[in-house]
Amino acid sequence: xxVLFIGGTGNISSxxxxxxxxxxxxxxxxxRGNREKIEGVISxxxxxxxxxxxxxxxxxxxxxxxxxxxAYTPEDIERNFQLxxxxxxxxxxxxxxxxxxxxxxxxxxxxxxxxxxxxWDYAQDKIACENLLMKLFREQKFPVTIVRxxxxxxxxxxxxxxxxxxxxxxxxxxxxLPIIVHGDGTSLWTITHxxxxxxxxxxxxxxxxxxxxxxxxxxxxxxxxxxxxKTVAHACGYEPYLVSFTSQxxxxxxxxxxxxxxxxxxxxxxSHSAIFDNSKIKKFVPHFKATIPxxxxxxxxxxxxxxxxxxxxxxxxxxxxxxxxxxxSIK
Numbered sequence: 217x218x219v220l221f222i223g224g225t226g227n228i229s230s231x232x233x234x235x236x237x238x239x240x241x242x243x244x245x246x247x248r249g250n251r252e253k254i255e256g257v258i259s260x261x262x263x264x265x266x267x268x269x270x271x272x273x274x275x276x277x278x279x280x281x282x283x284x285x286x287a288y289t290p291e292d293i294e295r296n297f298q299l300x301x302x303x304x305x306x307x308x309x310x311x312x313x314x315x316x317x318x319x320x321x322x323x324x325x326x327x328x329x330x331x332x333x334x335x336w337d338y339a340q341d342k343i344a345c346e347n348l349l350m351k352l353f354r355e356q357k358f359p360v361t362i363v364r365x366x367x368x369x370x371x372x373x374x375x376x377x378x379x380x381x382x383x384x385x386x387x388x389x390x391x392x393l394p395i396i397v398h399g400d401g402t403s404l405w406t407i408t409h410x411x412x413x414x415x416x417x418x419x420x421x422x423x424x425x426x427x428x429x430x431x432x433x434x435x436x437x438x439x440x441x442x443x444x445x446k447t448v449a450h451a452c453g454y455e456p457y458l459v460s461f462t463s464q465x466x467x468x469x470x471x472x473x474x475x476x477x478x479x480x481x482x483x484x485x486x487s488h489s490a491i492f493d494n495s496k497i498k499k500f501v502p503h504f505k506a507t508i509p510x511x512x513x514x515x516x517x518x519x520x521x522x523x524x525x526x527x528x529x530x531x532x533x534x535x536x537x538x539x540x541x542x543x544x545s546i547k
Contacts (some may be wrong), residue, residue: 217422218278220244220304222264222296223285225251227372228310228365231410233257235418244279246270264292270299281306281421289341290348297352306359306427308420309349313366313432313492314339314485323404326493327364327430336484346430353428361420362430366490369513370410371520375448376441376486377466377478377538383521383528384535389449393535394459394542398482401442401460404489408435409513412506416494419501426500434492435506441486444510451515459542463487466541475537 224233224245236243237256245254249261260273264286282304284296293309300307316325317332331346333339352358373379377396378388388395416433420426439447442458449456467479498504521527
């Protein structure tokens with residue numbers, strides 16, 4: 217099988233790339249070459265937004281599947297349709313679980329839940345992409361499969377504030393500084409390791425039955441946000457100093473004081489419980505099962521950050537944001 221990834225070296229896509237290569241897939245990457253190449257992958261250095269540059273590499277090539285890990289707007293989809301409509305048997309679009317209705321109608325999310333997120337332009341753009349792709353599927357027979365990752369990690373720290381590509385949250389935990397938790401920390405959340413996600417995703421690549429379908433792929437492990445932060449802290453050998461604020465207060469404080477906006481991230485995603493029914497992906501990929509518990513996975517993630525000081529990026533602005541908010545609880 218011959219597969220092309222647009223992107224392919226990110227937090228989720230790296231794990232998928234490694235797994236497909238191990239299965240003997242002939243895997244190609246098109247990206248800007250800013251990250252370390254993955255062994256066994258044929259890599260092309262090009263900007264996907266530069267059509268002529270991309271065509272120089274893929275002219276004469278046909279693929280069983282093309283996966284775009286970095287498409288965010290309908291304009292990206294239009295460009296991809298023109299590039300790959302006659303070059304692939306399947307096109308997988310990486311959407312997001314943030315597209316599901318907020319606030320949700322039901323506490324368990326299935327793929328049949330409405331797509332409606334008025335709080336976050338990122339989610340609105342992903343919904344627009346999905347709608348356009350399904351139109352192209354119906355009218356042009358474009359062989360699309362949609363995948364909606366939720367909060368997936370391996371080389372990022374999956375917390376609401378102070379993590380992701382930052383090491384700030386770990387720095388604060390180790391120093392005993394206040395950690396900001398949205399709400400009262402009891403809403404339920406699902407976090408998925410990239411290696412688990414990769415198993416489900418790999419089963420969709422080249423799967424003709426998946427064309428015209430949408431899937432989320434998540435763990436079945438559910439935790440409260442308090443449990444999430446405590447698990448991260450325990451992985452470092454510490455107890456966290458947690459301070460809770462409503463999402464409204466956090467967002468208003470960020471806006472009023474010139475910090476990075478948090479409103480979309482909270483109201484459009486993390487302030488709501490997210491529990492996923494994975495029956496559909498398990499039906500299409502029967503061997504899929506998430507097996508890496510968060511307590512184990514986050515230890516590996518923190519170890520990965522600490523293996524290279526360049527990865528241990530501490531954001532002074534995030535520190536100032538959390539410190540400023542924490543002082544409000546004292547007043």
